[in-house]
Amino acid sequence: MSSSSLDAMIAALKCLPGIGQKSAQRMALHLLERDQPAAKRIAETITHALETVRHCRQCRNFSDTDLCEICHDDRREQQTICVVETPADVLAVESSAAYRGRYFVLQGRLSPLDGFGPGQLGLEELEQQLSQGGVKEVILATSATVEGDITAQYIADMAARHQTISSRLARGIPLGGELEFVDGGTLSRALSGREQID
Amino acid sequence: MSSSSLDAMIAALKCLPGIGQKSAQRMALHLLERDQPAAKRIAETITHALETVRHCRQCRNFSDTDLCEICHDDRREQQTICVVETPADVLAVESSAAYRGRYFVLQGRLSPLDGFGPGQLGLEELEQQLSQGGVKEVILATSATVEGDITAQYIADMAARHQTISSRLARGIPLGGELEFVDGGTLSRALSGREQID
Secondary structure, eight states, X not given: OOOHHHHHHHHHHTTSTTOOHHHHXXXXXXXXXXXXXXXXXXXXXXXXXXXXXXXXXXXXXXXXSSSOHHHHOTTSOTTEEEEESSHHHHHHHHHHTOOOSEEEEOSSOOBGGGTBOTTTTTHHHHHHHHHTSOOOEEEEOOOSSHHHHHHHHXXXXXXXXXXXXXXXXXXXXXXXXXXXXXXXXXXXXXXXXXXXXO | OOOHHHHHHXXXXXXXXXOOHHHHHHHHHHHHHHOHHHHHHHHHHHHHHHHHOEEOXXXXXXXXXXXXXXXXXXXXXXXXXXXXXSHHHHHHHHXXXXXXXXXXXXXXXXXXXXXXXXXXXXXXXXXXXXXXXXXXXXXXXXXXXXXXXXXXXXXXXXXXXXXXXXEXXXXXXXXXXXXXXXXXXXXXXXXXXXXXXX
């Protein structure tokens, strides 16, 4: 490209997940050719978010304020905590509209090799919340991987020490899933967890 | 999301071409969770590009300076002009490494319904360059569409008025193209433009 500031912009956009040279180029040219107000808005909102966004004191999710909107909402059940790995998981659970409790965001999962121990996941803060009483159930919505399972087990043990029930999301065939395309592990879990029809 | 500044950032990222709600969300969370320096760099480079990038006085391509690097380069043939529709097309031709002349970027193509007439495409500037003499050939590399063809014909007529040769990119089967998957129009052009083997 014959403009070094455009080259710098393309190089920066390549840091976005899933964006390579061609896509970054297309984005940069689109913004400059067709939508300069959007370009300005992107730059401003990123700068503002970097300055403003912090972690909620209670649930560790992203928030503009000390206590996030969900934690601050009196209409949500305070005695149920859903433990998830990332802020994106909070959005996923919220979109189901099937949960009215509060959250705790680990911002990772137990993985000693990657340097993620109980300290990095804020498990001490979670234990403190459990020790204060008032929490009846901890729903473990960590991912369905080995590390997610280990993290869930660790937190379940912690909940047990504080006389709190813990549960794990059900595993089985996803809605609309055709048996033909479901992997063996999932089918095995769906079989062992089969529900009786009344 | 429980952070309005993050929501604003996601909404802004959705203006990027090919990016919907889910991708914008993934990008925003990735930048804030894992790569804040990249987020800062994206905001800064966009702001800088918006302030710096202008159109080259001669070829209308994006440039940081009054005359772009290609127009400024003495080693490039000054008597050949390749006319393309967009800055992305310049990058595409440059990547072929098969062209050593200079460019003229229309920033669009003749399309009266969309408000693109000769004035919007800078065709007066191009005619002025042709009238000064010194240009031997105009290569018409507009796209292979009806509007691209009309634009090419318009410029070819203009070149003829100034005793300048004009040519159009060859049409035919793309490299690696299998006949089975080539459309009828392309095949028809490839047949009528067949080359004799010596």
